[in-house]
Amino acid sequence: MTAYEKLKAARGSRRPTGAAYVDGIFHDCMELHGDRRFGDDAAIVGGIGWLDDQPVTYIAIDRGTDIQSRMAKNFGCPKPEGYRKGLRLMKQAEKFGRPVICFVDTQGAFCGADAEERGQGQAIAESIMEMMNLRVPVISIVIGEGGSGGALALASANRVYMLENAVYSVISPEGCASILWKDAAKVEDAAEVLHITADDMKNLGVAEDVIKEDFNDFPTMCQGIRETLKNDLANMQQMSPEQLQQNRYERFRKFGIYGERA
Amino acid sequence: MPTLESLIDKVKAAVTPEVIACTACKAEFPKKQLKKANMVCPACGKHLRMDARARIAATVDAGSFTELCTGLKSEDFFSFPGYADKLDKAAKATGEEEAVVCGAAKIGGEDCAVFVMDSGFIMASMGSVVGEKITRLFEYATEHSLPVIGFTASGGARMQEGIVSLMQMAKVSGAVKQHSNAGNLYITVLCDPTTGGVTASFAMQGDILIAEPGALIGFAGRRVVEQTTKSKLPDNFQKAEFLLEHGFIDAIVERNDLPAALGNLLKLHKKQTEIA
Numbered sequence A: 001m002t003a004y005e006k007l008k009a010a011r012g013s014r015r016p017t018g019a020a021y022v023d024g025i026f027h028d029c030m031e032l033h034g035d036r037r038f039g040d041d042a043a044i045v046g047g048i049g050w051l052d053d054q055p056v057t058y059i060a061i062d063r064g065t066d067i068q069s070r071m072a073k074n075f076g077c078p079k080p081e082g083y084r085k086g087l088r089l090m091k092q093a094e095k096f097g098r099p100v101i102c103f104v105d106t107q108g109a110f111c112g113a114d115a116e117e118r119g120q121g122q123a124i125a126e127s128i129m130e131m132m133n134l135r136v137p138v139i140s141i142v143i144g145e146g147g148s149g150g151a152l153a154l155a156s157a158n159r160v161y162m163l164e165n166a167v168y169s170v171i172s173p174e175g176c177a178s179i180l181w182k183d184a185a186k187v188e189d190a191a192e193v194l195h196i197t198a199d200d201m202k203n204l205g206v207a208e209d210v211i212k213e214d215f216n217d218f219p220t221m222c223q224g225i226r227e228t229l230k231n232d233l234a235n236m237q238q239m240s241p242e243q244l245q246q247n248r249y250e251r252f253r254k255f256g257i258y259g260e261r262a
Numbered sequence B: 001m002p003t004l005e006s007l008i009d010k011v012k013a014a015v016t017p018e019v020i021a022c023t024a025c026k027a028e029f030p031k032k033q034l035k036k037a038n039m040v041c042p043a044c045g046k047h048l049r050m051d052a053r054a055r056i057a058a059t060v061d062a063g064s065f066t067e068l069c070t071g072l073k074s075e076d077f078f079s080f081p082g083y084a085d086k087l088d089k090a091a092k093a094t095g096e097e098e099a100v101v102c103g104a105a106k107i108g109g110e111d112c113a114v115f116v117m118d119s120g121f122i123m124a125s126m127g128s129v130v131g132e133k134i135t136r137l138f139e140y141a142t143e144h145s146l147p148v149i150g151f152t153a154s155g156g157a158r159m160q161e162g163i164v165s166l167m168q169m170a171k172v173s174g175a176v177k178q179h180s181n182a183g184n185l186y187i188t189v190l191c192d193p194t195t196g197g198v199t200a201s202f203a204m205q206g207d208i209l210i211a212e213p214g215a216l217i218g219f220a221g222r223r224v225v226e227q228t229t230k231s232k233l234p235d236n237f238q239k240a241e242f243l244l245e246h247g248f249i250d251a252i253v254e255r256n257d258l259p260a261a262l263g264n265l266l267k268l269h270k271k272q273t274e275i276a
Helices: A003-010 A018-025 A067-072 A080-095 A113-117 A120-132 A148-152 A173-180 A184-194 A198-204 A215-236 A241-253 B004-015 B031-036 B052-059 B083-094 B128-143 B159-181 B222-229 B240-245 B255-268
Strands: A027-031 A044-051 A054-061 A100-106 A138-147 A159-163 A167-169 A209-211 A258-260 B019-021 B028-030 B066-068 B072-074 B100-107 B110-117 B148-154 B186-194 B208-211
Touching: A003 A138, A003 A167, A003 A173, A003 A184, A018 A044, A018 A054, A018 A100, A018 A138, A018 A215, A044 A080, A044 A215, A054 A080, A080 A100, A080 A120, A100 A148, A113 B222, A120 A148, A120 A241, A120 B159, A138 A148, A138 A215, A148 B159, A159 A198, A167 A198, A167 B159, A173 A184, A173 B159, A184 B159, A198 A209, A198 B159, A209 A215, A241 B159, A258 B128, B019 B031, B028 B031, B052 B100, B052 B110, B052 B148, B052 B255, B066 B128, B072 B128, B100 B128, B100 B255, B110 B128, B110 B255, B128 B148, B128 B159, B159 B186, B186 B255, B208 B240, B208 B255
Parallel strands: A054 A100, A100 A138, A138 A159, A138 A167, A159 A209, B110 B148, B148 B186, B186 B208
Antiparallel strands: A027 A044, A044 A054, A258 B072, B019 B028, B066 B100, B100 B110
């Protein structure tokens, strides 16, 4: 598949959304609402549940499954109150020593006037900075589209996974094409040159691994993810809170491709 | 053969001092005069954009600046159309190696680490080198227990470096947090324009957020917001004054008052033992 075909697959309307992974991977979940500041953003679903016999906090961007829920969830474009809810739940997880598992699927943070008024940039900035500092294990899985800062706000993790047809990009290929070639139709070329596929992420070290998709047997696929998460958490729970922070710092510290001047 | 008119124009251009028109009131001033006024329009007070070296000269104590984190070179690792050329042109136009200048300096007699973004260099978009330089500056400041003063001005992440540029946001944020955890002060001065991934990371992570009057500060671009909202936005949308009104910055300080304000803030945050 080309990068553009993967982009289309990642945005596919029949692809499982964030809430489906929460239901498929965890059991006896309790959803927790609201940012305690302004409101409750349905684009981000968060709460506490069980990963087999282990309590975890989950935070998932959810696009919705039909037209009503998609509108209610703003098509998976979170507003500042969504990121603030996510951060509230992360800090709560830290207090109680629970790992944080995030599911990322957004074309990007919402770009409306209300989001700007309520500090979209500040909300994302705070989420990234605090996430980098959490004293509990954090794992993020990009399940569909990882759209720029709005995705990174829930992906500043110790380990990051990509589903096989998920994409992750600094800018939407459409946005890139219209800036670069003044032609949004050149989206296929933009998708290629931006390097957005799961394999690209693995090659660049942006993701630890790629998870195979099998939506025809979703329960088995979720069982596989459950095993991956349990395995990772078993390793990370050997680490002290300080080691977890340092591990995350070093994970991101190495990013950058540049030369030295003579 | 050149015409007489074109020759006259050439001579005129050679003897008339270069003028710059204010982007707000359109009044024209000799470049020299504007530079002396730190690029603040003498007619209307508009804070025009300023290059990094002029900013440093206007802000830090004379002769106190030592440049740090130099010697890095951006690479066109995705063979992105036009990127290599853009880098060359930006370097020639600004005389800088990249879009941020870092160093150690004194302001009002107080030691600090400083970074200044230069919007003349590919809109000071953040690629690997910008992210690395700012990260190294924060690490240096943490090691030496120095406050950081950061002047932000940027179009956001640098798309020519793809996902690697996005990762810079988390890298710098991690370094800011370690600096903060050690009890150090970080002040950001938001300059025109501060947008995108820079707003969504280290620009908004200061202990104290100051903006220059009229600076454009936002996450999404105004045109994108207008298309999304499908309505006309107020004139002051995403301006410093708008952010102050909505509670997202601490203060608006005029450029020529910044050295005194920053010097005072640095003194206010000195450890009591150091003051005694």
